[in-house]
Amino acid sequence: MTDAVLVTGAFGLVGSSTVKRLAADGRRVVATDLDIPANRKAAEKLPPGVEVQYADLTDPAAVDALVAAVAPAAIIHLAAVIPPFIYMRRELAEKVNVGAMGSLLAAAEKQPTRPRFVLASSIAVYGARNPHTHPDVLTADTPLNPADVYGAHKVAAEALVRASTLDWVILRLGGVLTVDPAAYMKMDNLYFEGVLPVDGRIQTVDVRDVARAFAAATTANAVGETLLIGGDDTHRLVQGDVAPAMAAAMGLVGGLPTGLKGDPARDDDWFNTDWMDTSRAQEVLKYQHHSWPEMLIETANKAGVSRHLLRVVAPLTKAIFTRRAAYHGRIEPYADPWGAIAAKWADPRPDGGKP
Template sequence: MRAMIIGAAGMLGAKLSTQIAQGAVPGITDLVLVDRIAPAPVPGLPCQCLAADLGAAGAAAELAALAPDLVFHLAAVVSGQAEAEFDTGYAVNLDASRALFEALRALETRPRVVFASSLAVYGPPFPDVVPEDFVLRPASSYGTQKAMVELLLADYSRKGFLRGTSLRLPTVSVRPGAPNAAASGFLSGILREPLAGQAANCPVPDVTRVWIASPDVTVAGLAHAAALDWDRIAPHPVLNLRGISVTVGEMLDALEQQAGPDARALVSRNPDPAIARIVQSWPEAFVTDTAAALDFPVNPDFPAILREYIDQYA
């Protein structure tokens, strides 16, 4: 069975490639790794590593011609950029996704598709804990685009063209590497940079509560969705992945406990109203009973998330 990861050069894509090569999804015999810059191969399985822009004319058809049985669609313009660059966000996050689904539909093999959606599909007002059937009311272009792709994939699956599952990922923290343009990027930066002895800014109040998961647990959730028997996951075309609810202040408390007060003192407080508006428009906690019943993984608490990062990168 051939698996394709679109967005494989990103942090989640690279980790997912490694997990699959290590057997996280039974039955995979080879990998096609795709990104705008050719990803690095991973040991353990035969790999094709391709540089391709999913939004370019003909790119989706070229990828579909490789006949994948399973596609992880992780490619996206992130939240901050999608809000600032309206046309780019729609071209990449919506139009390119529709082109991909059409190209896969033309195969007539009903490939499995796992789409990385986001909690940004929700918007205020919402309760303290958002139920699984809560109405979609995105408050950003990024959230709107993700919601539209969820609906597309569900309809293509209903019609029997694909077998699709959309996973609403929690905010992923702590991300390694350089900062990105995501509105949530500071939720990694206020931990990653101080652990490296560097200054970081927190643009929101400490009482801001967020729904997060670690990189490893997030990737394990993506792989788990693909490994589940289709008959078991098919009734749930969209799932809220499991996460934990934590305040920014609690995250900084954990930083201080792990690295001391000097590390916490490296975090400055310069408010950014634009970032705060986006982040505070996201829910603080979710009901994830369906994901729990399907045995999706979850982090036990935030100190465990921070320890995961320190053990791997600090």
């Protein structure tokens, strides 16, 4: 047994930030992810002292060897296939999101001293949230009702963790954001944001605060708890305010089209986001350090001189994004997020639309 923390999915948005947080805290970190060129390049930017062990977590033998070699004190499991790409790669996603979980837990249970297991879950486990019929905020006890395959995978993963013999902590994440402008320049991400009801409630959180939460969860007095991870109350927003505010901070003032509201009469036509009660998570993890206004200011500062150029081209980008938006030319008054996702990628429902 060592004092190492094993972080899976270490080169993703949350993973890379978590590795940096642990290293800054003076922890011994072993980062693991797939051995692909992009991850090799990312590994070059890791803090000094971070060890990298490449592994395919869908291979049980490789997982056994990894866990036995590291003998970690804690495992932070972040590796996952997420929306929207999960909808197109359903079989692979199940192997990663559920199958790899089982292999990791089994390997951890074989250790002479069993590590604490910290799982990255999601508020997608609660399913579609119509604010007109669900005015309450999410809590750890809110009934689970996943509306898509991602939420269903997280429900299954949580069940595996709870059934294990390990000490565990489950963190259900809200809308994770970064102040890095480059992260928002992907058309698929913009399209995905555009299909969601603009009046849907969402609680965002800075990825650096998420990293603090994961680092703290490896030692905090929270074993056996499910904690909701969102930003402070300034992060309680509606979906239609998030992307335009971030775009404006980067200089694209008015550079994004306006989406559609959700149908108040149809609970199923909303997305997997809502406000949440983070009081217990903040009490034990003390992770909330970056407010929403502070994130916008920092994003603007990082954009630098490019803000002036983006402000000039904002009308053009709005015209381009409007023509490419999911609801362009649509005459129906309300958003249809699941229908738009199915049309663009694949059926998102847990059963994939099978009878």
